[in-house]
Amino acid sequence: MRKGDLSIAFKAVGLSDLPTGHKRVATALLEHYNRTNRRCDPSMDTLATLLQLSERSIVRAVNRLVEDGYFKRFKHGGNFYCNQYEPIWTRFREVNADWARRRDLHRSRFDRTKLADNACQSSQSADDSGVTQTCPTNNHSYETFSGGLSKKEIDRTCKSINEVATNTMELIAKPIQQPASQLHVKQPKSSDAARNAAERRWSNALTQRFSLHEQLFAHILSAIDPALSSAATDAELAIVGDGIKHILAELHRRGVLVEGEAPQSAPGLAT
Incomplete structure (x- = not known):
């Protein structure tokens, strides 16, 4: 442990993408x-009592945490034959x-957009529509590109470039064909997706505000029961930012x- x-x-x-419980x-x-x-080595009864969850819910959660590599479990390795748990810090x-x-990738999208805007030179086509030229004969730097090549070689290069560009655009525009076996796959409801996104928003906001205060953060999370979680998600769906409020x-x-x-400005524990 570091x-x-x-x-x-x-x-x-x-x-994480773990369920709230x-x-x-x-x-x-x-x-x-x-x-x-x-x-x-907290007992199942202790966890169930503190979190106000059933022991079956505790068992399901522990099994998922072990399967996803967040904890190691040593059965009957703790006091009074309780299970012993060891956090896998590398996973966290x-x-x-x-x-x-x-x-960082999301932040860098602005740099990529700026680079893309400045990377190509455009010229005017015969029908007055703005296009990006792929053939070097239409580029202002043609003399540098040609480097002594014959007109026949340059025309062949232009043809190859344009064919690649045309094929690429056709692939992009072509709709993806789904296998027949997937035609009747049930898609998730948009309402479920919206609720999941709302829950992630208030969960991330809570993490960003309190994660530096370990004991306080743990106390807050342990106090969020399913009813409060659902109500917070409803509030977040209504107005973004109201979930954590x-x-x-x-x-x-x-x-x-x-x-x-x-x-600082974070609320404290009740004594």
Whole structure:
């Protein structure tokens, strides 16, 4: 375990594609992890009671976390024959690194757009429509390109370039033919996709705001039950940004959070 791995793990859980209930179980396991003796052996009953979930839900979540490589499980390896859990820090680092790559790629799209705008030279076609010239004979730098080639060789090169460009455009414009066996595959509902996107938005907002405060973040995630998660998603669907507002307001109402006790502007734990 490296310095900062626990903070990275909490952030990775929030950014992962795990269901909300699985994220809460992962957060609870990380919160139980003792960095001094490396023990992490909460019982199923303890997790079910703290998270207000059924033991079957806890078992399903733990199985998924183990299968996805977030934790190792040693059956009956803890106190009172409880299972022992060991976070796989490299897995959490991978999720965090993947998020950083995707964020940088999204940010760099502006640079690629600017480069693409300046990369080609356009000229006017016979019918006054603006096109990008692929043949060097229409380019202002033709003299440099020709380099002493004969007109026949240049014409052959132009023909090859134009044929490649034409074939490429035909492939792009051609609709993709689906195999007959896939014609009746049921597509996800647009409403489900919208709800999933809304849930990701408030989950990511929560992670970005609180992931640096490990104990506080773990406490918040463990307090988000399915009803609150669903209500936050409804609020986010109605107005972007209202999901996290609804969660914080409800946790304040329940007394889980109070103002002024956490570092900087983040709300603190209720005592």
